[in-house]
Amino acid sequence: GDSVTQMEGPVTLSEEAFLTINCTYTATGYPSLFWYVQYPGEGLQLLLKATKADDKGSNKGFEATYRKETTSFHLEKGSVQVSDSAVYFCALRGGTSYGKLTFGQGTILTVHP
């Protein structure tokens, strides 16, 4: 079945540092890929998405590129802020699904001033 693997966390960075959170997936067909973010006390919010190979999703300075050859969708940001502290989830929607999302385990990011 479909699965998503995220890098082990938590991740702790200083403000303005470069962020990478690795995500790899296993799926049949042509999945869509997503990054969701969860701030303390809130629900999951869609951060960015990509629906086909080589697409780049971007939002709020975050980027991720759909790499079919390496089955990856790594999240990057050039300069993190304290306000980026949250839990980040990589997810996929399989090509044959009615909408079911399969999530990775989540990565806790803490950014210090």
Add this chain to the structure above:
Amino acid sequence: EPEVTQTPSHQVTQMGQEVILRCVPISNHLYFYWYRQILGQKVEFLVSFYNNEISEKSEIFDDQFSVERPDGSNFTLKIRSTKLEDSAMYFCASSDYSNEQFFGPGTRLTVL
């Protein structure tokens, strides 16, 4: 901005009791979902619902679980006889035809 709401935010129940978790999806959305996250584990899909019927469900969603859209606004998840292992955060989500899912803040269910 429209949002998905869930009540209660925290539910404590005794093992074997029935619980109903409530969600109000975004008003023009047509697809509805429940997910859960056991502490320290992945967010797991439970069920999707469209046109007043279940469109997909996971192995977790056994006969103890049911979903309902009793009126035009609410979407509920019922657990008939709770077990200790049902303790988790339960998230409701909804989407329109774009399939971008909007999530609620979750209900934390604690089974004692």
